[in-house]
Each structure stands twice: as C-alpha cells, then as structure tokens.
Amino acid sequence: MKRVFIFFAFSLLFTTRGWAQATGRSTFLRDSLDIYVNKALTQWRVPGLAICIVKDGRIVLMKGYGTRELGLQERIDENTLFMLGEITEAFTTTAFAKLEANKTLSLNDKITRYLPSFKLDNKASEVTINDLLTHRAGFKTNQGNFTFYNTSLTTQQVIDKIGHIKPVYPFRATYGYTNSAYAVAAEVIPKVTGRPWYIYLKESLFIPLGMNNTLPLSQELPLVLNRTVPHTIVEGRLTPIPYPQLDNLAAGLSISSTMGDMSKWMMALLNNGKVGARQVIPEIAIKTTLHELTGNQPSASTQENEQFGLGWFLQDYAGRNLVMRNGKVSGYSSSITLVPQENLGILIMTNTDKNELPEALRWQILDTYFNFPYHNYSDSYLDRYKANDANEQQVKRRMRDSVFLNPPPAQALVNYTGRYVNDVYGHVNVSVGEGNTLEMRLEHHPKMFVKLQPMGGNRFYATFSEPIYGKSAFTFVYQAGRITSVRIKVSDAVETDAYDFKKID
Template sequence: MRKFFTVILTCLSLYASSQTPSFITNDIEVYIKQGMKDWQVPGLAIVIVKDGKTVLMKGYGVRDIQTNEPVDEHSKFFIASNTKLFTGTALAKLEVEKKLSLNDRITKYYPDYKLYESTSTGLVSIRDMLSHRIGTKTFQGDFTFWNTRLTRKEIMNKMRLLQPSKPFRQDYGYCNSCFLTAGEIIPKVTGKSWEQYITDNILAPLEMTESAALSNDASQHSNMATPYTTSYTNILNKVPYDKWDNLAPAASIVSTVSDLSHWLLFQLDSGRYNGKRIMPY
C-alpha cells in the first residue's frame, strides 16, 4: 500500500485543562520521533490547537532524503481524504443557503446518472454519497480510477458497473467516487467548478494562502514534500506524485500545517475565523 513521505496530523484537539497538557510540552517530541523511526517516515508536520489557540506547530525530519531539505510548518503535503471534509463543509454551506438539500437525489442534477440497480439509482441522494452507503464494498472500484485520464464525468458514469455487496443504505463502504459525485453537485448549483468554489468560499476566507484545491501540478510547488513508499521492499523508494484531480472532491487538496491551523480553528469555533463568520449557521 502506498505510503506518503510525510504524515500530517491535523485533527488533535485537547480539552483537559486551561494549561497546555504536559504531553505536548514534554512527551510529544519523543512520541513523534519514535513513530517516525518505527514507520520509516523521513519527515512530518504537526499542528495542535486548543482553546482557540495554536499550541504546537512544527515540522520534523526532512521532505526529501536526497537533498535533506527540512520539513517546516510551511511545507506542502497532499492532505488526501481530509479533502472530503472541505467538500462536506461546502455542501453544508450550500444547504444552509437553500441552494440545495442534502436529501436531493443525484438524478435531480444528473438525469443520466445510474448505479448498478435501478431502484438505488432513483433513490440515491447527496446525503447517501457523503455517508458512503450505496451498498458497495470499501474502495470498490476506486483504485481503477486513481492516476488515470478518466474525467470526473466518466468516473461517475462507471459507477453503474459497481455491483453492490450489500443492500442499499444498509451498510457502510468507503467510497471515493461517492464523494466525487457529491462534490460535482456544486457546479450545478453555483456555476463554479468544485475547485473554484472551494478556493473562493473556504480557502480564501480562511486565509489559507499556501493551499491549492488541485494537486496535479504538485511537483511545481515550492517546499513540496516528496513521496516515497516502503511497499514490497521495506526500503524507502521515491515514487511519482499521484494524479488525483479527476477525483478532486475526495482527495486533491494540497496544504500546510500553517494553513490547516486556520481550518481547525474555524471548525472548533462553530464556523468562525478571526471573529468573522464563514459558515452561515
């Protein structure tokens, strides 16, 4: 299984006391360095926020083992499936603004959309897509879409070929193409592409100036982490950057822990950032 050169930890929130816990001040350095050794991770970045403040933001190790360039708080990473949180937030915002309902059926926006079974096709909603409950197994079909030249619409069309393993809405099966489909509702109701809407309505208001909604040009970014894998050899080997923009609403955002601290503060302050309401609820 492919493993990226770096690991980003973005969602650790602590509630215990008004003071910074001793785990952060005394133990986390040891914990991180041991984890890097155990998992052969050359470098990572971490941000921790508590009580509306950033209590730790730091890079560890290197972002390229050939050049030994260090990881810092501005080093860029693929945030992979953390992208789904941005897509879900965008859709929730549009629902509050009454531009859509999460219960809207996909066929309302894409009349030719189909799943394997006709009954599921007629019922499947945005909410179902966000909940990973169309009846397929976890990752079923997903990895035939990575690193391909298929367009987003072509991937959506191929979902009709995925034979479910469970009845519709009965069980959970992690599904990247489901999030793609949900995200592609955004252009239908806003007139903007998913990536432009995310940039204008989330990244820009949160002052996430080091982030990008798409990742296909990752190699051109400054201070970009290099991908490696230990698969099959148990030795770090450099690999190409993945091409995920055709599944963008599920996986494509590139960011830094400096920017992601803004995202965490926004999430933990009920949709506000720097005293300004970003989410309309």
C-alpha cells in the same frame, strides 16, 4: 484511498491500563514530544512529519520533523505542503453544508435532479446527495477503486463507469467507503453555483479562511517549491515515488495543505465557523458536519461506538466526542482530530504511506490532554504493523519460491498473449516479455505495467510497477483448447475484490 479505521487505541485503553490519572502528563508536549517523535520517525521509517495542535483559539504547537525528501536536508516548515487524502472529504461536506444553509440545495435532494444521466443499479432515482456523502449507496469499501484510483479516467468517465458496477450491499443497508461517491456528489456543485468544485472551495473556504497555500487539485502540487515528496517501501527500502494523480476523484482525495493553513481550518471549525467576528461558515453548517450523526442508524456504523457523519468519523472517547478523519494516498498518511468540548484540534501529516504514526500520535496527544496514564501508542501500533507485514511477506515469499523453482507454464507463453476486457475497467493487453515472462499493460494506467512470472500451470506471479498495487497471483483460465480469461488482483489497500477479464483476441 480508504483503509477502514480500526479503533485499536480505544480497546487498548480499557484492556491495559484503566482510567487512573497520572501525574505530570501535561509536561509531555513540552519535555518529551521531540524525543518521542524523532524515535518514532526512525522506527517507522518516516522521512518527514508535521504536527499542529490548536487549543482555545490559539496555536499551541506547530512543528516539522525530518525532511521533505529522503536524503535531502530540506526542512519542513509551517508552509510545507502535504497531500491530505481522504481528509479532503471534510472540506467537500462543509461546502455542501454551507450551500444547504444558504438554501441553495438540500442534502436530501436526489442526485438525478442535477445529474439526470446518473445510473446506479436501478437505484439512481432514489440516491440523494446525503447518501453519497455518507457512503450508503450499497458499495463495498473501495469497490471500483482499481478502475478509478490514479488512472487516466476523467471524472465524467468515472461517473459513467459507476453505472456498470453492481453494488455488493442493498441500497442504504450499510456503510461502504468509496472515493467515487464524492466524485459524483461534487458534480452537483457547478450545477448550483456555476463554478467547479475546486473553484467553489477556493472562493467559499480557502480564501475567506486565509488558507492561501492550500491546493485543491493534485496536479498543482509538483509545481510548488515548498512541498514534500511522497515515499513508500519498495523491496524493504524506503524510496520516493511519483505524485499520484487523483483529480478525477478530487472531491474525496486531492487536497494538499500545510500546518499553517490547517491550523486556521481547525480553529474555524472549533469556533462555530467564525474567524474573528466574521462568520465564514454558517453555524448550522458546522452543526451538520461536526455534531449530527447524519448516518446514525446502525447500518452506518463502521465500528462499535463509531459513526460516519458528513466526511468525519464521530466517536465517544472517555465521555468526550471526537471528530476524526484519517487520510492515506500514495506516499502520504495523515490524521486530523477535533474535540469540540475541549476546543482542541490535532493535525499530524507524514510523507510516507507505510506508517500508522499519525493515528498513534493522535491518541498519545489526546491522553496527554485528558491526563490519562502514559502508554506508548507508537510502540503498540508498530508491533501490530510489523506482525501484519510479516504475514504479508510470508505470503509473497511463498509465491516467489514457486517462481524460483522455474516451473513451465501450462501453455506456450504466446498462447496467453492478446487483449482482455472487463465491463467495468476496460481492456488490458498481454504480450511476451523479457526472459520467461509476460508483460501486461492496462488501458487506464498508461504509465504502469505488470510483470508476470510463471508459477506453474496457468498461474503467474504479478508484480505491478507502481508499488501501491502490490504483488499477487494472476490465474488464467483454459477452456475448450484455449485461454479464455484472466483474473487480476491488486493490493487490498486498493481494492479487495478481483477483476475477471475475458480474452477477446
């Protein structure tokens, strides 16, 4: 899943403290980092964190903090696995750039050359590999994510359903992040190599780089002993949650890795693709992914001074080019940053999705290396996070208060029951639940249900059994003496738009 990157620290730097240099900032990593991180883990309620810094071709810092799972004393070491989320995209784009460097394909090739059945709002014949990898197909950020994320759909079913989605924006008019775009693009790889995406990544990147612990598919993570457990906040409490199943969107989300393996990845990228004397990744491929703004027209800019290239956000910071990526999926939040001019790489991984510490710590470390005056980014990010969370909780309290008044629904509960269908998602079933409630089951989320409590009229307070989908108000439509449809809304973190389902029985 993608949250649009808000370059909070960049504006903070200019509005709070200027560019004056500080004395002794280089001692932060040696003398203060442990205190800073341990305090931040408590404040953010993060069970475990891994941090790795590489500089000038060597590992400067590799350290784990906290624990792999809340309540257990299992320490995090250099081989402990975390899910990377959208950081996966950088591996996929590097694989494509490598194939282009070897003349196997061109990023400007039309997708339909390899996937003739691909459909996209009458624009399929124009869509290139590059359009999908730079998120310029016209979709709104996270459009379709409710249908695709952590569902039982296969990758081919995801691709088929994309043909039913109406893009919000004109083709190539603007940036709109969608995991499904990478799912489509990755299906080109077996067409040109004879190997699926995950096998090609293993053979062309992981094995040559010595990334022996890295897993390309989410289904593999629960089978490994040295792994973290995902966590989130449920009803104000930090709690472990099941591992998300993301292999239908694998090329954009599913990789899990370790500090040890990611140090090798960062050093190879910063060394123009070389590992020792071996050229594992062609230098031209590194240039394509790290330096060229492949989506550099104004329409591809997501923030001022920020561009999205091939799987990376590219940003100027105090005259230095930053190459960055955040990753966030159910139970995990991470960030990776490269500064090619400084030969510097920073990785932070956490095993909860309810924190922004990886971003805050990124800027803390960058400022240390750039010798900028000290500012506690974790505190600033936390203040903003708490303010936003308080607003969200207030909205939820208002909805819960409506439920506690025990208002009768406009119709007998049985009148809301039945089967509802949406052209993109598929169908859901509504039945009478325990007490004065309804229960909804969803076709492509077989392990999830939604509890619906009357709020008065035809509105119901919806609580998803999987926390990431949140809580919201569902509205049923009553026309011509019967219930005709229901509008379903999930958390904005999954998808911002609602889905309308038509009642069919």
